[in-house]
Amino acid sequence: MQSSPTSRPSPSPWYAVNLSLLFPGIGHFYGGQFGRGLLWFGLGLGLLLATVWAFLGAHGNVELGAGCLGMGIVLWVFSVIDAYSCLSQGAPQAFRSFEAQERKSQTVKDLWFSVFLSQLLPGLGHFHAHRLGAGAIFFVMTLLWLAAVSLSRSVMLAMGLLWALASVQLVWQLSFQPSQPAVATELSTSAPRSGAINRDPGRQDSGGLQVLVPLQVSPAPAVAQAIVRKGLVLAVLILLSRSLMLGSVTLAERWVEPFAVPSESMVPTLQVGDRILVSKSASYQPERGDIVVFRSHHAIGNDNSLAESKESHFFVKRLVAMEGDQVEVARGQLVVNGQPLVEEYLPEPIKYEMAPQVMPPGQLFVLGDNRNFSFDSHVWGTLPVRDVVGHAYRISWPPERNQPLF
Numbered sequence: 001m002q003s004s005p006t007s008r009p010s011p012s013p014w015y016a017v018n019l020s021l022l023f024p025g026i027g028h029f030y031g032g033q034f035g036r037g038l039l040w041f042g043l044g045l046g047l048l049l050a051t052v053w054a055f056l057g058a059h060g061n062v063e064l065g066a067g068c069l070g071m072g073i074v075l076w077v078f079s080v081i082d083a084y085s086c087l088s089q090g091a092p093q094a095f096r097s098f099e100a101q102e103r104k105s106q107t108v109k110d111l112w113f114s115v116f117l118s119q120l121l122p123g124l125g126h127f128h129a130h131r132l133g134a135g136a137i138f139f140v141m142t143l144l145w146l147a148a149v150s151l152s153r154s155v156m157l158a159m160g161l162l163w164a165l166a167s168v169q170l171v172w173q174l175s176f177q178p179s180q181p182a183v184a185t186e187l188s189t190s191a192p193r194s195g196a197i198n199r200d201p202g203r204q205d206s207g208g209l210q211v212l213v214p215l216q217v218s219p220a221p222a223v224a225q226a227i228v229r230k231g232l233v234l235a236v237l238i239l240l241s242r243s244l245m246l247g248s249v250t251l252a253e254r255w256v257e258p259f260a261v262p263s264e265s266m267v268p269t270l271q272v273g274d275r276i277l278v279s280k281s282a283s284y285q286p287e288r289g290d291i292v293v294f295r296s297h298h299a300i301g302n303d304n305s306l307a308e309s310k311e312s313h314f315f316v317k318r319l320v321a322m323e324g325d326q327v328e329v330a331r332g333q334l335v336v337n338g339q340p341l342v343e344e345y346l347p348e349p350i351k352y353e354m355a356p357q358v359m360p361p362g363q364l365f366v367l368g369d370n371r372n373f374s375f376d377s378h379v380w381g382t383l384p385v386r387d388v389v390g391h392a393y394r395i396s397w398p399p400e401r402n403q404p405l406f
Contacts, residue, residue, distance in 0.1 A: 013087040014112035018167075018234055020083040021119050022241040024076055027083030036086065040079040047072040056256055056277065058393050058404040111174050111227070115167050119238065122166035129174055138166045156250055160242035164235040171231025175224040255280055257389075258396065259293055259314060265368035265375065266291070266316060269345050269405070275397035276316065276405070280390035286364060288336070290319045291392040291405050294366070298380040306380055316392060317366035317376050323385075327365050329354035329378065334367070345369050354378055364388070 011031045020027030025041030028034070047068050054065030111129075118125030122142050126135030141162055148155045261274040269291070270276065278293045286292065293316045299309040321327040326337050332349035333340045335356075350371045359365055363382035368374025377383060395401050 011087050012110070012112050013084045014110045014116055015230070015234070016083040016087050017080050018112055018116050018119060019237070020080045021116070022237055024079035026237075027080070028086060031083065031087045033086045036082070040075075040082070043075055044072065044079065047075060055396075056252065058406070060394070060396075061399070061402055062396055063399050063402075111171065114174065115170055115231070115234065118166045118170055119163060122162050125166070125170050126173075129170065131170070131173060134169065134173065138162070138169075153250060153253065156246045157243055160239050160246055163242050164239035167238055168228075168231050168235035171234075172228055175227045175231075259316065259392070261316060264373060265370050266318070267370040268347055269318075269369045270316065270395070271401065273398075274395050274401060276392045277394045277396050278390040278392050284391055286319055286322065286385065286388060286391070288319060288322060288325075291316060292319050292364075292366065293389045293392055294383055294387045295389060296380075296383070296387060298375070314389065315366075315375075317368050317374070319364055320367050321359050321365035323359050323361055323363060325365070326356055326358045327354075328356040343369075346371060348372065352378065362386070 016027035016031050018027070019030050020040075023041065024044035025037040025039070028037030028040060051065050051068040051072060054060040054068055055062065114125035114129045116125070117128050118138075121139075123135040123138035126132070126138060145155065145159055145162060148158075257278050257280055259276050259278055261270045261272055261276060264272055276291075276293075293314055295312040296315055297309050297312050299307045299313070320334060320341070321336050328335045329350050329352060332351070334343065334350065335341070347370060352372070359382060362385050364385060365377045366383050367376045367378060371378075392405050394404050
């Protein structure tokens with residue numbers, strides 16, 4: 001019995017796998033398994049948000065973040081397997097099917113399996129489908145992209161486009177320019193599936209089973225166009241999801257940046273080797289008491305005198321006075337606007353004196369918590385607001401010192 005032109009296409013298990021690679025649950029939605037899809041999607045989204053909070057939140061925890069990340073990867077893998085199983089008559093055959101696609105004796109292979117390989121690494125699916133020229137081009141492009149990322153992180157978003165192009169080009173090539181070995185795609189069925197798939201390429205058995213049509217013989221134009229449209233939809237989803245993923249990493253680096261503490265100037269609040277997270281939000285308004293990271297050209301000369309460096313260096317200090325404030329150090333205490341500050345975080349009283357001075361417009365006054373051993377504003381003067389990189393809000397490493405900085 002031949003499939004009628006109005007037959008509804010049967011969902012492809014490997015197409016569902018490709019969708020689930022983008023995010024858990026999407027492949028289930030494609031296969032009509034909305035309940036299971038919502039479960040996988042909710043679990044994946046929950047673990048993603050928990051991971052981001054644990055790594056970047058002020059009260060997060062790196063060890064918790066690593067655990068959430070590991071659980072998310074495991075969940076991702078099993079959601080892919082489950083998406084395949086849901087569309088394969090409920091049998092968990094994903095790994096066996098993967099092996100079958102690689103057997104040289106396998107006459108007919110699934111087009112969407114090759115696309116799946118291209119999602120793992122652009123060009124890999126082309127090699128699997130014996131499109132060696134295109135595979136080599138995409139593989140070299142991937143290597144060039146990796147080299148470019150090492151030089152500039154701004155090109156990271158280009159990888160989403162490369163993944164999408166590799167997938168859609170593979171679908172187009174295998175649909176309109178087929179060659180040996182055969183690569184097939186599931187087309188349509190006029191009756192529910194049961195039993196084993198007919199292995200005789202090019203015809204359908206009397207039970208109305210879904211047929212894998214080998215593409216070494218060009219399919220009908222309408223069929224090939226339908227396959228390409230399906231590939232275009234997948235390519236657009238790949239571009240959007242990968243761009244969102246890589247773009248989020250790029251945005252996170254613009255908003256939050258880790259710094260290592262190089263000296264003892266902030267002891268005991270910060271220890272040498274502590275990794276701190278610094279918020280670089282453009283809307284940040286400095287407040288007295290904040291721990292800030294800033295750039296400065298100030299340096300200590302060979303004779304321990306104040307010198308200027310050609311290169312700027314990053315410093316981390318506590319902001320103690322702002323524009324218009326009067327600041328002085330008298331009798332071992334910091335005095336701001338005539339009021340001695342209670343600073344319980346200081347390891348010892350201040351051993352130097354400093355005459356009163358008023359902060360000019362656009363200038364800040366910063367001191368290290370280890371006041372007697374800190375190269376700060378009491379040595380080189382005020383700090384321009386424009387030189388502030390951001391607000392240090394958390395110690396993220398080592399794990400035993402993980403804590404917010406406010």
